[in-house]
Amino acid sequence: MSTVEATDTKPVLQAEGLIKRFGRVTALAGADLDLYPGEVLAVIGDNGAGKSSLIKCIGGAMVPDEGTIRLDGDVQRFRSPTDAQQVGIETVHQSLAVAPALDIAANLFLGREWRKPGVLGSVFRVMDRSRMRERARQALDDLGIGTLQDITQAVETLSGGQRQAVAVARAAAFGSKVVILDEPTAALGVRESRQVLALIEQLRDQGLPVILISHNMPDVFAVADRIHIQRLGRRIAVVTPQTHTMSDAVAIMTGAADE
Amino acid sequence: MTSSASALMHDGQGVLDRIQRVLHRYPVVSPALVLALALVVFTITGDGRFGRPQTVGLMLQQTAVLATLAIGQTLIILTAGIDLAVGSAMILVHLVMAKAVVDGLPGVGPVPAIVALVVGILLGMLLGAIHAGLVTRLALPPFIVTLGTFYVFQSVGLVYSEAQTISADAMGRDSLLLLTGRGLSLGPVPITWGVLFALLLYAVVSFVLNATAWGRHVYAVGDDAEAARLAGIKVTRVLFSVYVVAGVFYALGAWVQLGRSLSASVNAATDANLASITAVVIGGTSLFGGRGRILGTLIGALIVTVFRVGLSLAGVDVFYVNMAIGALILVAVGLDQWIRKVGA
Numbered sequence: 238m239s240t241v242e243a244t245d246t247k248p249v250l251q252a253e254g255l256i257k258r259f260g261r262v263t264a265l266a267g268a269d270l271d272l273y274p275g276e277v278l279a280v281i282g283d284n285g286a287g288k289s290s291l292i293k294c295i296g297g298a299m300v301p302d303e304g305t306i307r308l309d310g311d312v313q314r315f316r317s318p319t320d321a322q323q324v325g326i327e328t329v330h331q332s333l334a335v336a337p338a339l340d341i342a343a344n345l346f347l348g349r350e351w352r353k354p355g356v357l358g359s360v361f362r363v364m365d366r367s368r369m370r371e372r373a374r375q376a377l378d379d380l381g382i383g384t385l386q387d388i389t390q391a392v393e394t395l396s397g398g399q400r401q402a403v404a405v406a407r408a409a410a411f412g413s414k415v416v417i418l419d420e421p422t423a424a425l426g427v428r429e430s431r432q433v434l435a436l437i438e439q440l441r442d443q444g445l446p447v448i449l450i451s452h453n454m455p456d457v458f459a460v461a462d463r464i465h466i467q468r469l470g471r472r473i474a475v476v477t478p479q480t481h482t483m484s485d486a487v488a489i490m491t492g493a494a495d496e
Numbered sequence: 497m498t499s500s501a502s503a504l505m506h507d508g509q510g511v512l513d514r515i516q517r518v519l520h521r522y523p524v525v526s527p528a529l530v531l532a533l534a535l536v537v538f539t540i541t542g543d544g545r546f547g548r549p550q551t552v553g554l555m556l557q558q559t560a561v562l563a564t565l566a567i568g569q570t571l572i573i574l575t576a577g578i579d580l581a582v583g584s585a586m587i588l589v590h591l592v593m594a595k596a597v598v599d600g601l602p603g604v605g606p607v608p609a610i611v612a613l614v615v616g617i618l619l620g621m622l623l624g625a626i627h628a629g630l631v632t633r634l635a636l637p638p639f640i641v642t643l644g645t646f647y648v649f650q651s652v653g654l655v656y657s658e659a660q661t662i663s664a665d666a667m668g669r670d671s672l673l674l675l676t677g678r679g680l681s682l683g684p685v686p687i688t689w690g691v692l693f694a695l696l697l698y699a700v701v702s703f704v705l706n707a708t709a710w711g712r713h714v715y716a717v718g719d720d721a722e723a724a725r726l727a728g729i730k731v732t733r734v735l736f737s738v739y740v741v742a743g744v745f746y747a748l749g750a751w752v753q754l755g756r757s758l759s760a761s762v763n764a765a766t767d768a769n770l771a772s773i774t775a776v777v778i779g780g781t782s783l784f785g786g787r788g789r790i791l792g793t794l795i796g797a798l799i800v801t802v803f804r805v806g807l808s809l810a811g812v813d814v815f816y817v818n819m820a821i822g823a824l825i826l827v828a829v830g831l832d833q834w835i836r837k838v839g840a
């Protein structure tokens with residue numbers, strides 16, 4: 238039996254009419270976004286189109302002035318990234334947000350360390366290091382990152398691609414609903430970019446929907462199921478790699494298609 | 497075994513690489529080697545006096561105050577900060593504690609030693625909180641903040657004590673405040689309760705830094721504050737707590753100081769401000785934050801004392817001692833710079 242996506246599938250994540258103004262500048266002018274289960278949704282747009290504002294609102298890093306965000310149909314009001322994380326939305330930031338001197342396991346659990354059971358954990362606040370390491374190793378194995386053998390290795394001893402892989406693994410381990418990747422390949426070479434794209438496909442194969450923000454059209458067309466095109470603070474179109482070419486997408490993005 | 501020239505070259509690089517990696521992973525290794533080497537050399541050159549239990553005990557006693565203060569300094573440096581006022585804060589606190597049992601606190605008569613100790617700890621925390629507030633709320637650089645408070649605390653100490661020395665007799669020779677000066681023997685080595693107390697503090701802080709999430713967050717904040725924030729760590733709160741905890745160590749250092757000098761005076765331990773930084777740096781903690789071990793600081797503090805005592809017992813002119821310590825600082829900083837390049 239072929240698995241055709243049911244047309245009545247509900248979006249996991251839905252943003253409607255998001256508005257965000259900074260003084261007289263309107264970053265978001267009623268932006269919408271729909272993310273369906275198990276898909277990679279690429280978000281593209283020119284500089285100033287409101288990509289990052291849109292993604293920040295969804296990830297909790299920015300509070301929209303107006304509009305609603307629904308996760309599995311429930312309205313969410315995020316005041317901080319922690320709020321979004323708590324309901325299962327994880328963001329991998331552009332700036333490779335890892336602490337370089339800490340090891341891989343420590344970075345995966347940074348800010349949400351597990352404590353030992355019993356008095357040791359509750360009174361003496363002792364972290365459960367072995368359990369965290371075990372879980373971290375499992376998170377890396379899930380993504381098939383075989384190169385990262387030693388979980389107690391400092392992140393700064395890794396290559397750029399491997400660091401990004403740690404950040405992705407971190408998001409995948411905790412993002413039960415949605416993983417947002419903000420320009421994950423911007424700082425990487427060709428080979429490492431390819432590895433990160435493979436990770437994104439891996440996430441999708443695990444059933445985790447991914448939002449990918451990228452400037453890199455070949456990357457976008459390589460992994461995206463659908464492409465959300467943002468222009469002047471709004472979603473102007475949603476295309477797929479099957480129906481549109483890269484130049485079509487760029488034309489829509491820049492407004493050249495209007496003429 | 498193959499031994500082509502290229503393999504040799506590769507091996508040579510590999511060794512240096514491996515050393516760099518080991519030092520990167522275990523920052524305590526280099527200060528520990530320096531201390532061990534110094535102990536061996538000075539035992540040989542010290543014509544039998546250096547290795548004696550009495551000398552060892554004396555060195556431990558001389559190190560206790562500095563070692564205690566350097567704990568707070570380490571925490572602050574781990575967050576990529578610096579505290580130039582540790583010494584003058586400690587002096588102010590020890591004056592207030594001593595005066596509290598003799599003349600009393602402002603508006604109150606003399607208080608029991610235990611009350612004076614608690615007041616001292618609260619005062620230390622208050623001084624730490626002043627640093628914390630200026631650093632986190634006003635976003636001022638810790639260097640400037642503590643340079644300012646260094647003068648302020650020193651002058652407040654002078655005014656408050658009226659430049660008078662408070663003697664052990666005035667405090668009462670068996671006062672709790674002087675407990676840290678009371679002797680005990682660790683096998684053949686004569687130490688004080690202050691030494692034991694300082695060692696205990698190192699054990700506790702080492703545990704907290706390694707085993708608790710707070711400890712890990714201290715490292716993360718100094719390593720990359722932005723990454724820590726994005727990971728959901730409340731950076732301001734962590735920084736605030738670090739300065740307040742360092743304040744507790746002002747008071748604990750003050751207590752050890754009272755026992756060490758058996759008096760309270762504005763002229764006590766005037767070199768503690770910079771010496772604590774010296775101990776931290778020689779101990780292998782990076783001034784750029786995020787890396788280092790608290791036990792390294794203990795070793796660093798011991799190295800300073802061992803050099804002073806060892807060189808003077810070896811008959812080296814005392815003027816050269818600071819040259820040796822200065823050289824150690826430069827070597828330590830250079831080494832840190834090299835270690836941090838791992839994998840970069």
